[in-house]
Amino acid sequence: MKSTFKVLILFISLFMLNACSDKKEKKVHGSLPNGNTSDVVISASIPTQITSTGKPVTLESLQHDFDELSWQTFIALNWPANTDGTPKKNVTFGENESGLTVWQSWKSSREIFLPDGKKPNAWGEEENTPIVCDSISAADLKNGIITLTQVGKTPNVLDESGEPFQTGPLIDQNGNYTRYEILTNEVMFDYIVKNKLYSYQGQETFGEDADFPFSDPDTGKEGAIMVKAAWIKMEGKYDARNFHTAYALVYDNPHEQAGVKSSCKLVKVGLVGFHIAHKTKGDPQWIWSTFEHVANAPTQGEALNRSFYNYHDPKSTYPVNEPPARPWNPANVGTTPTKVERVIPIDADAKALNTKYQVALEKMFKGSVWANYELISTQWPTDATSVSDQTGKPAPTFLANATLETYIQGKVPQTSSNCIACHNNASMTNGMFSDFTYLLQRAEKEKELEKKK
Numbered sequence: 001m002k003s004t005f006k007v008l009i010l011f012i013s014l015f016m017l018n019a020c021s022d023k024k025e026k027k028v029h030g031s032l033p034n035g036n037t038s039d040v041v042i043s044a045s046i047p048t049q050i051t052s053t054g055k056p057v058t059l060e061s062l063q064h065d066f067d068e069l070s071w072q073t074f075i076a077l078n079w080p081a082n083t084d085g086t087p088k089k090n091v092t093f094g095e096n097e098s099g100l101t102v103w104q105s106w107k108s109s110r111e112i113f114l115p116d117g118k119k120p121n122a123w124g125e126e127e128n129t130p131i132v133c134d135s136i137s138a139a140d141l142k143n144g145i146i147t148l149t150q151v152g153k154t155p156n157v158l159d160e161s162g163e164p165f166q167t168g169p170l171i172d173q174n175g176n177y178t179r180y181e182i183l184t185n186e187v188m189f190d191y192i193v194k195n196k197l198y199s200y201q202g203q204e205t206f207g208e209d210a211d212f213p214f215s216d217p218d219t220g221k222e223g224a225i226m227v228k229a230a231w232i233k234m235e236g237k238y239d240a241r242n243f244h245t246a247y248a249l250v251y252d253n254p255h256e257q258a259g260v261k262s263s264c265k266l267v268k269v270g271l272v273g274f275h276i277a278h279k280t281k282g283d284p285q286w287i288w289s290t291f292e293h294v295a296n297a298p299t300q301g302e303a304l305n306r307s308f309y310n311y312h313d314p315k316s317t318y319p320v321n322e323p324p325a326r327p328w329n330p331a332n333v334g335t336t337p338t339k340v341e342r343v344i345p346i347d348a349d350a351k352a353l354n355t356k357y358q359v360a361l362e363k364m365f366k367g368s369v370w371a372n373y374e375l376i377s378t379q380w381p382t383d384a385t386s387v388s389d390q391t392g393k394p395a396p397t398f399l400a401n402a403t404l405e406t407y408i409q410g411k412v413p414q415t416s417s418n419c420i421a422c423h424n425n426a427s428m429t430n431g432m433f434s435d436f437t438y439l440l441q442r443a444e445k446e447k448e449l450e451k452k453k
């Protein structure tokens with residue numbers, strides 16, 4: 001039993017009380033016209049707890065409250081940011097679909113876990129890009145491609161092309177591999193650096209379970225947040241105007257699969273999937289939110305309602321939710337597109353909430369790309385202090401993002417995607433509990449110490 005949990009038992013009653021009287025500041029940037037969207041707050045502040053709306057409070061009402069929190073978090077993290085990651089003031093959310101967002105200014109996994117367990121650069125100081133990317137970024141920065149959108153910031157490097165545990169890559173309608181990146185906020189990064197968890201030896205010396213700081217509604221202090229994003233190349237069948245876009249250095253990483261050759265291209269990509277995990281005082285198992293682009297895939301059992309899907313061609317005879325045949329190599333172009341279907345439907349309440357937010361976002365800024373995103377659901381611990389179940393009895397039991405857990409959707413116990421249950425298995429390089437993140441497993445051995453042994 002982790003010590004956090006013991007402390008949290010003390011807070012549980014407080015949490016239940018606090019949930020009813022939300023004291024967080026609610027800033028409304030811009031005004032919303034009348035209608036059923038008038039209670040939508042579009043703000044850059046990240047909620048640290050739910051606002052309880054249920055009378056009486058039920059599992060369903062709490063699910064609704066967590067889903068509201070997810071939307072609020074999604075908006076706050078996608079808020080236009082200055083290069084230092086602080087949210088820009090006096091902007092209309094949705095105005096600049098390719099500008100830098102708060103989370104895009106965070107540290108990525110490849111900047112934190114360096115070769116030979118080296119100490120990462122300080123927050124705000126960028127890491128060098130992979131050598132093969134250097135010439136490209138310099139040339140393009142010079143002719144202004146990037147400076148147009150991301151002043152002073154080297155584009156993020158997308159260096160992963162597969163889903164968890166080699167379940168497979170996801171191929172888009174142009175035959176390209178979907179690319180992924182993982183980033184953490186400053187609080188999470190600071191904890192890793194302070195405790196030297198960026199290296200194998202550091203974790204060994206640390207010698208206990210990881211216990212990241214949580215967001216505290218009482219002090220307003222932000223805790224650990226980590227995100228994982230899925231992107232597709234904006235070309236061919238995709239219309240960039242429908243997506244949140246960015247310039248990224250798309251890197252084929254030789255360490256990912258046998259046979260992959262190091263290569264790097266500057267590419268305009270569009271956001272198709274987005275995971276957020278946020279550790280809060282009330283939810284030490286973290287709150288797991290997942291969003292997708294609305295056109296990703298149709299839902300099994302529901303009628304096709306679009307003429308085009310990002311990952312589904314009705315005419316394709318390719319088997320549904322099947323990864324491509326091996327060998328996998330992100331450099332391969334023209335791979336048969338994956339035919340994706342959503343297995344678990346989005347529930348009616350989340351659908352209504354999505355409509356409410358999409359309408360509000362569209363009202364705030366006509367043509368806002370953010371109105372093209374939807375919440376799939378939020379997984380949260382219904383019994384955070386449970387002694388018998390370290391995962392805190394998550395609800396819903398199963399949750400998957402069609403672009404991030406494509407091949408493990410569904411409701412098969414022990415098999416289908418359950419965010420908290422799977423992440424509960426994550427450990428550090430020494431086998432100790434990593435506090436629900438797979439990031440710490442990436443720590444490498446420091447070379448000097450290695451030699452001395």
Ligand code: HEC
Pocket residue numbers: 162163164165182183226227228275276277288289290399400401405408416417418419420422423436437438439
């Ligand atoms: C079967 C196990 C599994 C399931 C289910 C799963 N993940 Fe993960 N997740 C991983 C692994 C492994 C990584 C590390 C990177 C990788 O291999 O893709 C990861 C990475 C992440 C990250 C980046 C931080 C980290 O720990 O590396 C976030 C955030 C995340 N997942 C959120 C979610 C959410 C939200 C869900 C549920 C909708 C979910 N995951 C379901 C295995 C899983």
